[in-house]
Amino acid sequence: MSTLSEAYKDNPLQLHHIIPLDFHSVQVVPDSHLWPHHDSQDFPSGVTSDGHSSMPSIDLSDPNVVELVGHACQTWGMLQVTNHGVPSSLLDDVESEARRLFSLPAQQKMKTLRSPVGAAGYGSARISPFFSKLMWHEGFTIMGSSLVDHARELWPHDYESFCDVMEDYQKKMKALASRLLLLILKSLDVTEEEMNWAASVHESEGALQLNSYPSCPDPNSAIGLAPHTDSMLITILHQCNTNGLQIFRDGVGWISVSPAAGALLVNVGDLLHIFSNARFPALYHRAVVNQTRHRISVAYFYGPPADSQVKPFVKLECPCYRSLTVKEYVSIKAQHLEQALSLIRI
Numbered sequence: 001m002s003t004l005s006e007a008y009k010d011n012p013l014q015l016h017h018i019i020p021l022d023f024h025s026v027q028v029v030p031d032s033h034l035w036p037h038h039d040s041q042d043f044p045s046g047v048t049s050d051g052h053s054s055m056p057s058i059d060l061s062d063p064n065v066v067e068l069v070g071h072a073c074q075t076w077g078m079l080q081v082t083n084h085g086v087p088s089s090l091l092d093d094v095e096s097e098a099r100r101l102f103s104l105p106a107q108q109k110m111k112t113l114r115s116p117v118g119a120a121g122y123g124s125a126r127i128s129p130f131f132s133k134l135m136w137h138e139g140f141t142i143m144g145s146s147l148v149d150h151a152r153e154l155w156p157h158d159y160e161s162f163c164d165v166m167e168d169y170q171k172k173m174k175a176l177a178s179r180l181l182l183l184i185l186k187s188l189d190v191t192e193e194e195m196n197w198a199a200s201v202h203e204s205e206g207a208l209q210l211n212s213y214p215s216c217p218d219p220n221s222a223i224g225l226a227p228h229t230d231s232m233l234i235t236i237l238h239q240c241n242t243n244g245l246q247i248f249r250d251g252v253g254w255i256s257v258s259p260a261a262g263a264l265l266v267n268v269g270d271l272l273h274i275f276s277n278a279r280f281p282a283l284y285h286r287a288v289v290n291q292t293r294h295r296i297s298v299a300y301f302y303g304p305p306a307d308s309q310v311k312p313f314v315k316l317e318c319p320c321y322r323s324l325t326v327k328e329y330v331s332i333k334a335q336h337l338e339q340a341l342s343l344i345r346i
């Protein structure tokens, strides 16, 4: 049995793609982080709508929840969920623990720097090598068994609250993600065997990503997180009450998804796109930064164990993707990023 962390071993990164800028120490955007000008605040019709329709917001206690979730995955690749059962105190705690981490001096955070072949720890986003400019971002990835060791490095005498909150949050996210996946599979009308496969997804731990976007002196010339799709089945994102997420709508362009207090965002990742035989688009999204606030977001990635086989669900006549393991997909994505899906098309 291999783990997801191991899937990253074959594709080592260079240090300048792992070590974030020391954002506490800069007053101007250095050339290394200067992207072509874009208007970070100028979205058509403001927020969460493309001028024709709005991104679906779904109450999980709605009697039609299966149809609503299925329709949202198909038309937007994203939905907002309310009544999800995750206490708002926990949402606040995970944000404040993340803030506590990113406020530490750079040399302290560097003690938990991700290794070039690793997945867990402090560092820039994994997708960094695919872009010629660096991002206005630092992340901390919790995956596998490194949480306590890392927390001890950061706060030798005071690491428990961080671990308690992260473990509790990860547990709640896993439960919510598995509930959402069942709803999604029901909406696709999959076989009993495929429903059971969803249960096996529950054996993997998933990954938790803390994102930090420090306030930026020139937000229109920097990018928080470059455009990408998430690789796993679904992602649950907590925006922590600060604007910054943008999603790409065909024919419209980038639109901003404003946070709603207490709500969580759920988006379709590559593996669910594959499983749905491309019926559900994998959400293409990015994060922009702002001049005044230090934005935090927390993403939970839910996917099958590394050795699990993923393929389009069987009731379809014509599968458009070949079958492959999660590990294999992660490796193709690490080498080809946006070309990964087209490389496995049949």
Ligand SMILES: C=C1C[C@]23C[C@H]1CC[C@H]2[C@@]12CCC[C@@](C)(C(=O)O1)[C@H]2[C@@H]3C(=O)O
Binding pocket: 004, 119, 125, 126, 127, 128, 141, 143, 206, 207, 209, 228, 229, 230, 231, 232, 301
């Ligand atoms: C389980 C995951 C999902 C990962 C890789 C691994 C741990 C870190 C995740 C992220 C988090 C930031 C965006 C992303 C694109 C990145 O660069 O690292 C994500 C990536 C993916 O969805 O591919």
Ligand SMILES: O=C(O)CCC(=O)C(=O)O
Binding pocket: 209, 211, 225, 230, 237, 239, 244, 245, 285, 286, 287, 296, 297, 299
């Ligand atoms: O910060 C955000 O709003 C987006 C984060 C994200 O896309 C990710 O962690 O994959």
Ligand SMILES: [Fe+2]
Binding pocket: 228, 229, 230, 285
């Ligand atoms: Fe993402």
